[in-house]
Amino acid sequence: MIKFAQxxxxxxxxxxxxxxxxxxxxxxxxxxxxxxxLFFDFLFPFAGLFNFALFKxxxxxxEYGLGWxxxxxxxxxxxxxxxxxDKDMIGTEPQPWELRxxxxxxxxxxxxxxxxxxxxxxxxxxxxxxxxxxxETIPTSKLKYGIQCDxxxxxxxxxxxxxxxxxxxxxxxxxxxxxxxxIMNKAKSIEVDRNGEKISIPVSENDISVILRNxxxxxxxxxxxxxxxxSVLPGTFAAxxxxxxxxxxxxxxxxxTPFYSDFRREIAYHKGKDVGLTVLRNSDTVNLSCKVSDxxxxxxxxxxxxxxxTETASYSFFGALSQGxxxxxxTLVLNVKQFVVxxxxxxxxxxxGGFYSMxxxxxxxxxxHDFWSFTAFLSxxxxxxxxxxxxxxxxxxxxxxxxxxxxxRKVPDKVIYYANYVGLVFILGLMIYANTxxxxx
Numbered sequence: 001m002i003k004f005a006q007x008x009x010x011x012x013x014x015x016x017x018x019x020x021x022x023x024x025x026x027x028x029x030x031x032x033x034x035x036x037x038l039f040f041d042f043l044f045p046f047a048g049l050f051n052f053a054l055f056k057x058x059x060x061x062x063e064y065g066l067g068w069x070x071x072x073x074x075x076x077x078x079x080x081x082x083x084x085x086d087k088d089m090i091g092t093e094p095q096p097w098e099l100r101x102x103x104x105x106x107x108x109x110x111x112x113x114x115x116x117x118x119x120x121x122x123x124x125x126x127x128x129x130x131x132x133x134x135x136e137t138i139p140t141s142k143l144k145y146g147i148q149c150d151x152x153x154x155x156x157x158x159x160x161x162x163x164x165x166x167x168x169x170x171x172x173x174x175x176x177x178x179x180x181x182x183i184m185n186k187a188k189s190i191e192v193d194r195n196g197e198k199i200s201i202p203v204s205e206n207d208i209s210v211i212l213r214n215x216x217x218x219x220x221x222x223x224x225x226x227x228x229x230x231s232v233l234p235g236t237f238a239a240x241x242x243x244x245x246x247x248x249x250x251x252x253x254x255x256x257t258p259f260y261s262d263f264r265r266e267i268a269y270h271k272g273k274d275v276g277l278t279v280l281r282n283s284d285t286v287n288l289s290c291k292v293s294d295x296x297x298x299x300x301x302x303x304x305x306x307x308x309x310t311e312t313a314s315y316s317f318f319g320a321l322s323q324g325x326x327x328x329x330x331t332l333v334l335n336v337k338q339f340v341v342x343x344x345x346x347x348x349x350x351x352x353g354g355f356y357s358m359x360x361x362x363x364x365x366x367x368x369h370d371f372w373s374f375t376a377f378l379s380x381x382x383x384x385x386x387x388x389x390x391x392x393x394x395x396x397x398x399x400x401x402x403x404x405x406x407x408x409r410k411v412p413d414k415v416i417y418y419a420n421y422v423g424l425v426f427i428l429g430l431m432i433y434a435n436t437x438x439x440x441x
Contacts, residue, residue: 003362007355008070010375012038014382015073017121021113022075029106032061032097035076039067045424071431077110081416100413104405111397118383122331125376127324133369134314135323138175140164142309143223147175148261150218152210157201160224160261162192179220183208184337186345209346216360225307227263229300236299241290243300244281251278260302268296328380335384354435391416391423 016038026033041053056065067073079098094101099110146161147153154160166172167181167190181187182203190201211220227249232238249263250256253276257263267275270292277288290298315323342348358378363370389399396419400411 002366003359003364006362006366006371006374007359010371010378011070013375014118014121014379015039017117018114018382018386019073019075021115021117022077022110023113025106025110025113026075026077026099029102029110030097031099031102031110032078033075034061034078035063035065035074037065037067037075038073040069040072040074041065041067042069044069044071045428081413081420104401104410108398108401108405111394111401115383115386115394118379118386119328119332122376122380122383123325123328125324125372125379126327127321129369129372129376130315130323130327131317131320134312136310136312137173138223138308139173139311140175140178141173142311143175144307144309145224145226145259147221148224148259149221150214152207152214152218153221155210156190156203156207158190158192158221159194160259162194162199164221165191165193165198167191175221175223179211179215180334182220183211183341184334186341205345208341209348212341212345212348212351215351223304223308225260225302225304226258227260228303228306230303230306231301233299233301237291237293238299241277241288241298243279243288243290243298246281246303247286248280249277250280252276254278260304264296267292267298271296328376331377331380332384335381339384352434353437354431356435356438390426391419392427393423396420396423 019036019038023033023036037053041056042051043049050068052068053065054068056063058064077099079094079100081100099107102110140163143163146163147158149158149160149162164172164175164178167178168185168187169189169191170181172178172181178190182190186205186208187203189203192199192201214220229238229243229245229247229249231245232243250258252263252266252270255266257266272292272294274289274291277290279286279288292298342352362374386394387398388395390396397416400416400419404410
């Protein structure tokens with residue numbers, strides 16, 4: 001419920017403010033705004049189906065409401081050529097209060113309004129996050145035990161304990177950036193320090209495809225840590241075996257497992273079986289017997305964070321603004337690169353996610369830093385997505401207006417009307433595909 005509540009609140013904030021951007025400019029240019037709704041009061045995209053609102057109130061000629069279909073929201077501006085417009089209006093004389101009667105530059109600002117709000121909001125939130133919490137990173141140079149590899153990284157040639165130096169000969173100073181740089185820049189190599197020797201690990205496009213496919217489950221690389229127990233879950237095999245907080249597991253059935261990656265790989269061979277484990281307890285070595293569950297767990301939480309070095313950069317009020325703007329622009333650049341990756345890397349489109357993926361990414365405990373970080377990121381994602389020149393999206397309308405400004409002749413309402421239906425089919429298909437991500441997970 002906490003994950004759902006965070007996602008719901010984040011989307012509510014973003015949708016409301018996005019639509020307010022359109023509303024603000026429409027009102028500024030004296031357009032009649034018939035409706036301002038959070039969520040749809042119909043079965044989107046079928047404007048005439050199941051029309052009812054959970055709440056509505058008319059103020060100053062505009063009906064403000066809360067719809068029942070929670071997949072977005074909308075502002076209904078008089079004379080806006082969209083999929084809800086009556087076809088009988090096409091070819092009629094534009095009225096002074098209609099959007100279609102306004103100069104091109106005013107219509108452009110109305111359509112840019114939501115995008116501008118999402119962009120400014122993302123920057124603003126990053127600014128406040130950096131000012132209040134600073135920026136935490138994991139410096140690669142301070143990983144005492146090097147990296148921990150998943151099966152994909154091992155097959156590529158990386159090894160547990162490697163120290164990351166660079167990606168494509170570009171120095172990477174924080175562990176957080178390695179996987180992002182490999183995927184988004186379609187890297188050709190990763191350079192590591194292995195026992196004092198510099199080694200270059202080649203990266204193919206197929207490797208990037210596999211990394212993307214497994215990223216949600218294993219994470220590619222992370223910090224290598226000992227298997228120290230942080231807490232024992234009540235009623236589990238670990239609790240029955242009398243494990244204690246602070247125990248460090250060093251052997252399974254006399255086989256050395258000095259690190260958590262070794263432990264995870266070895267314990268997987270003993271699912272559903274009893275194993276003997278050697279642990280360090282304070283200064284003593286203790287032998288314990290424990291049953292392994294069918295999914296390869298004992299029932300404890302590892303104290304990995306204790307061994308992962310972090311650095312937190314603090315920022316002044318205006319320093320945070322400058323860094324927040326940089327963070328926002330980098331997020332937009334990463335969105336562009338991600339868009340390219342989806343269409344150029346094998347099977348990358350299968351990683352496109354919807355509400356399920358967003359839900360899964362939320363913190364199971366309420367954390368304001370994580371909540372606002374997600375909201376800032378999503379706000380900039382929405383700004384980018386809505387700027388795409390696809391009919392039905394804001395970017396589609398912007399494209400038609402820019403064409404008009406270039407050729408000095410308005411694109412016919414009928415062309416925009418039918419283009420929107422083509423765009424609607426495309427967007428609806430994309431939404432269905434994205435929101436069946438739980439079937440692909």
